[in-house]
Amino acid sequence: MSGMVQKGAPPCSAIVFFLLLPLCLAAQTGTGPSDPENLVGATLEDLLSRAGPPQSVYPVRGLEPWQDDVVFVYPSLDVYLFKDRVWQVSPRSAYRVTTGDTRLQAEAALGTGFTEIPGPGEGEYALVYAFSRRPWPLALRVNIRKAAAEGGADTVTSLYIYRSDF
Numbered sequence: 272m273s274g275m276v277q278k279g280a281p282p283c284s285a286i287v288f289f290l291l292l293p294l295c296l297a298a299q300t301g302t303g304p305s306d307p308e309n310l311v312g313a314t315l316e317d318l319l320s321r322a323g324p325p326q327s328v329y330p331v332r333g334l335e336p337w338q339d340d341v342v343f344v345y346p347s348l349d350v351y352l353f354k355d356r357v358w359q360v361s362p363r364s365a366y367r368v369t370t371g372d373t374r375l376q377a378e379a380a381l382g383t384g385f386t387e388i389p390g391p392g393e394g395e396y397a398l399v400y401a402f403s404r405r406p407w408p409l410a411l412r413v414n415i416r417k418a419a420a421e422g423g424a425d426t427v428t429s430l431y432i433y434r435s436d437f
Contacts, residue, residue: 307347307348307360307362307365307432308360308365308404308409308432310322310348310350310357310360311357311358311359311360311405311409311432311433311434312356312357312358312405312407312434313356313357314355314356314357315352315355315356318343318350318352318357322343322345322350325343325344325345325350326344326345326346327344328341328342328343328344329341329342329344330342331351339353340352340353340358340359347362347363347364348360348361348362348363349361351433358433358434359431359432359433359434360431360432360433361429361430361431361432362430362432363430364430365411365430365432366380366381366411367380367381368380368381368413368427368430369427370427370428370429370430371426371427372426372427373424373425373426373427374398374415374424374425374426374427375424376427377398377413377415377427378398381398381400381411381413382400384400385398385399385400385413386398386399386401387399390414390415390416391414394416394417395414395415395416395417395428396414396415396417397412397413397414397415398412398413398415399411399412399413400412400413401435407434407436408434408435408436409432409433409434409435410432410433410435411430411431411432412430412431412433413427413430414427414428414429414430414431415427415428416428
């Protein structure tokens with residue numbers, strides 16, 4: 272009886288199929304970190320067809336009411352929507368830079384063609400790289416936290432690819 276299938280039970284291959292189906296669908300429709308800039312400008316419908324439903328959603332309050340965003344959280348990035356369009360993405364990794372890298376690693380990957388600006392908090396700053404491969408200007412902001420101890424390395428805390436005209 273060890274090699275027999277119980278009557279009425281699905282065959283083993285059917286069980287494996289149903290277990291692997293979500294992974295296969297995610298691989299077909301998911302947007303990986305290699306192309307996050309392609310999401311900027313996407314409609315809500317485009318985003319959902321390419322990346323699927325988000326893991327979670329949260330609001331971000333802007334300084335002005337018109338600056339409020341809805342953020343869709345995916346495993347590899349956060350997607351910021353204003354009305355029905357993606358205007359910014361925050362990937363965990365992009366352009367050979369990953370959160371947790373040092374500033375020196377980021378500069379080695381991206382080059383020195385940046386503008387340094389103050390960050391949102393104490394001991395924070397950002398490197399902004401402007402580029403445009405779309406009908407609108409895009410920028411990459413690399414947020415960095417200064418080293419806590421002397422001799423330590425400044426660390427990348429987040430990345431944002433966004434419409435710089437927005």
